[in-house]
Structures are given as structure tokens and as C-alpha cells.
Amino acid sequence: MLILLAFIIVFHITSAALLFISTIDNAWWVGDNFSTDVWRMCATNTSTCMAITDEFNEYQSIQAVQAAMILSTIFCCVAFLIFILQLFRLKQGERFVLTSIIQLLSCLCVMIAASIYTDRHEELHQSRGYRMEVSKGQYGYSFVLAWIAFAFTLISGVMYLILRKRK
Numbered sequence: 481m482l483i484l485l486a487f488i489i490v491f492h493i494t495s496a497a498l499l500f501i502s503t504i505d506n507a508w509w510v511g512d513n514f515s516t517d518v519w520r521m522c523a524t525n526t527s528t529c530m531a532i533t534d535e536f537n538e539y540q541s542i543q544a545v546q547a548a549m550i551l552s553t554i555f556c557c558v559a560f561l562i563f564i565l566q567l568f569r570l571k572q573g574e575r576f577v578l579t580s581i582i583q584l585l586s587c588l589c590v591m592i593a594a595s596i597y598t599d600r601h602e603e604l605h606q607s608r609g610y611r612m613e614v615s616k617g618q619y620g621y622s623f624v625l626a627w628i629a630f631a632f633t634l635i636s637g638v639m640y641l642i643l644r645k646r647k
Contacts, residue, residue: 485567488643492563492583492636496556498629499590503549507620508597509605514614516605517622518545518597521614541600548593549626555586556633563640573644580640587633594626 502508506529508517513525522529532542559582566576597604605615 488563488636488639491632491639492556492560495586495629495632495636496553496560498625498632499549499553499556499586502590502622502625502629503553505622505625507622508626509601509614509617509623510620511614511617514617515620516614516617517620518542518549536604537606538600538603541596541604545593545597548589548596552586552589552593552629552633555582555589559583559586559640576640576643580637583633583637583640587630587637590626590630590633594623594630597623597626 503518506515506517506520506522509515513523515522515524516532518532520529520531533539536542559579562582563576563579566579570576601619602615605617
């Protein structure tokens with residue numbers, strides 16, 4: 481049981497780390513001489529960055545992605561804290577339902593964020609606010625990590641729903 485518990489904790493921490501990296505790192509959309517995420521666009525050859533503000537087309541979509549990723553990360557961290565509390569407070573045989581619900585909310589938020597970005601990426605990268613041509617880029621590793629975090633949070637949410645507290 482101790483090995484299973486250690487696996488679940490490591491899996492949850494990995495999910496949180498993936499969410500933090502995909503939310504913070506500047507690689508949702510990359511090209512030869514730029515990288516952009518939901519916060520800023522950076523030119524790699526000059527090492528200059530500019531914040532994505534309301535002058536960009538589809539700024540509301542970017543704000544929705546930002547909010548959903550932040551909520552997802554917060555929900556994942558809160559779920560971990562509640563899991564630790566429930567380890568000591570739950571009676572034997574009870575399930576970690578509250579932890580599961582919060583982790584599945586995290587899963588839903590990251591899915592919403594990545595789905596919005598997937599759907600709106602063409603409009604997002606054709607804005608006149610960019611100083612260079614960014615429409616010829618491709619999805620970066622932070623975007624891929626967001627989808628992997630979706631799978632990890634979904635799996636851990638289901639694991640918590642199935643998991644019973646044992647001795």
C-alpha cells in the first residue's frame with residue numbers, strides 16, 4: 481500500500497509540474513526566430529519580448545486560455561493538499577471523492593484551455609500586434625505538455641475516485 485501511495489503522490493506532483501511548466505514557459509507556438517505563449521511573444525534572435533495585450537486580435541481567447549490554465553494549476557495544487565489532509569482525516573474504507581472532484585476540475589480547465597488554443601490558433605497568430613510573421617509557426621512543447629497534463633490529471637482524478645483508504 482505504501483508503494484501505491486508513493487506512486488500516486490509522485491503522479492500528482494508530476495501533473496502539477498507539467499501544469500506549471502506549460503502555463504509559465506514561452507513555447508506554445510514556436511517558429512524559426514520566435515516563440516510565443518499565452519503571456520508574451522519573444523524574438524529569439526534579438527532576445528526581446530513583448531507582452532500580449534488587448535491590441536492583439538482574439539485577446540479575449542488568450543485571456544480565457546490564461547484563466548483556464550491558472551485555474552487548472554490552482555485546482556491541482558489544492559487537490560494535492562486536500563489529498564494529504566484526507567490521508568489523515570478519512571476513516572478506513574472511505575474514498576477520496578473530494579480530491580477526485582477537484583482534480584477532475586483541474587483536468588476540465590486544462591482541457592478547456594488547450595482546446596481554445598487549438599481552435600483559435602490561426603486567428604491568434606494573425607494579429608497586427610505581432611512585430612513579425614508568427615502564423616508560419618508550429619505548436620511548441622508547452623502546448624504538448626498541456627495536453628499531457630490533461631491526460632495525467634484525468635488519470636489521477638479517476639485514481640482518486642477508485643482509491644480507498646486502507647491500513
